[in-house]
Amino acid sequence: MEKPVEAIQSVRLDDDRDMLILLDQTLLPNEKKFLELKELKDIWDAIYLLKVRGAPAIGIAAAYGVYLGTKKSEADAYESLYADFKKAKEYLASSRPTAVNLFWALDRMDARFKKEEGKTAGEVKLALKEEAELIRAEDEKVCESIGQYALSLLEPGWGILTHCNAGTIATAKYGTALAPIYLGQEKGYDFKVFADETRPLLQGARLTAWELQEAGVDVTLICDNMASIVMKEGKVQAVLVGCDRVAANGDTANKIGTSGVAILAKHYGVPFYVCAPLSTVDLKCKTGEDIHIELRPSEEITTQWYEKPMGPKDVKTYNPAFDVTDHKLIAGIVTENGIAYAPFTESLPKMFK
Structure with missing residues (x-):
């Protein structure tokens, strides 16, 4: 065995390269391949096509996805940045209508965005990244409990x-x-x-x-x-x-x-x-x-x-x-x-x- 399967991170953020890294579950068990996704459309497809699946993993992917979508925004003002965030949020929310974690994670990111009102676009983006990382870390603790x-x-x-x-x-x-x-x-x-x-x-x-x-x-x-x-x-x-x-x-x-x-x-x-x-x-x-x-x-x-x-x-x-x-x-x-x-x-x- 290459390594304990618990150690496999099926969803993670590569912030330096502005991409979401996903284990493509549609290829298992014959191929273990990690996708490198930069565009919201590709993240939407990965959720819809079950390349990432499982309620918690979908929520984590959505949180990272809406962060990456907002990170690319060139908006300077809080209001215009929120408009871009909301567009990304609503788009990702349309991918899977049943899994409540998808909406829970996106709503939590929305709440964090609103909590940062009055701050610069850069500060808001950093806060969104922090919130997405918290969602991932908390899920690990939740699963163990x-x-x-x-x-x-x-x-x-x-x-x-x-x-x-x-x-x-x-x-x-x-x-x-x-x-x-x-x-x-x-x-x-x-x-x-x-x-x-x-x-x-x-x-x-x-x-x-x-x-x-x-x-x-x-x-x-x-x-x-x-x-x-x-x-x-x-x-x-x-x-x-x-x-x-x-x-x-x-x-x-x-x-x-x-x-x-x-x-x-x-x-x-x-x-x-x-x-x-x-x-x-x-x-x-x-x-x-x-x-x-x-x-x-x-x-x-x-x-x-x-x-x-x-x-x-x-x-x-x-x-x-x-x-x-x-x-x-x-x-x-x-x-x-x-x-x-x-x-x-x-x-x-x-x-x-």
Whole structure:
């Protein structure tokens, strides 16, 4: 192994060269390539095309992106600089409509900009850079804290089922749902991980299985429709998933197929835990019904991963990127400030205190 996978920085700023450095997750596991992006359009494309993915990583990329976009502005006055900032912010916000971290990070950068009112353009730009770096550093601490709380729910030797990728490459470090696996590995917990492949984009196969294997974790890749049998055979003692948005009632939006895993877990009596940084908790969103679900291109189902088309020509497709897991199926929502249990309308607000 070249180096511990936790050490890979999937998103970082090269301020001297005015560029964002991203690990292109669409090329994994066959190629580890870092993109060097200078233009907002390229950063927008990277977010939309899932070259950078995972709610925290998207937020970090957006923060760096809006900083770089503003850094290029030639505006001298605060008001005109803010106009350029707002244009960059709104453009990046249009890339992915479901992941709340995208908007959270951009709004936080906006708040920092407004806090610097009265200062020179140069001072404002430095403040934006500082805020973006804080977002990255704080996410690393958040992930480690989530990992410690989630690890308290698990026992050595357990089988853990995952869906999609909520690992170190989706965050600043450690990941969310994979954080307790990495921390457990350091303590000799010897977890046995079953990674759902996660169709149609195969994040579980291409990303989770890759990074866990790179880190020396015992991981077994399974097709999505095999989750039921490994639970039935007693190979899984807990399910850990990440999250893109948490509603006030505890409904959670995550990669398509997550709700089906939760239903299976409920049937087999396996606890289903959602690992969610507080930046993904949206108390203004009452229930999962209020979460906008992004629809993706049909090519992701029919042609993108195949040498030849895997569906009839011009067949209709339905390709939602996410589904919503009902709060009644969730044993606990693990945040950096603790574990929220039902009723989530009462426990989630307490996490912010």
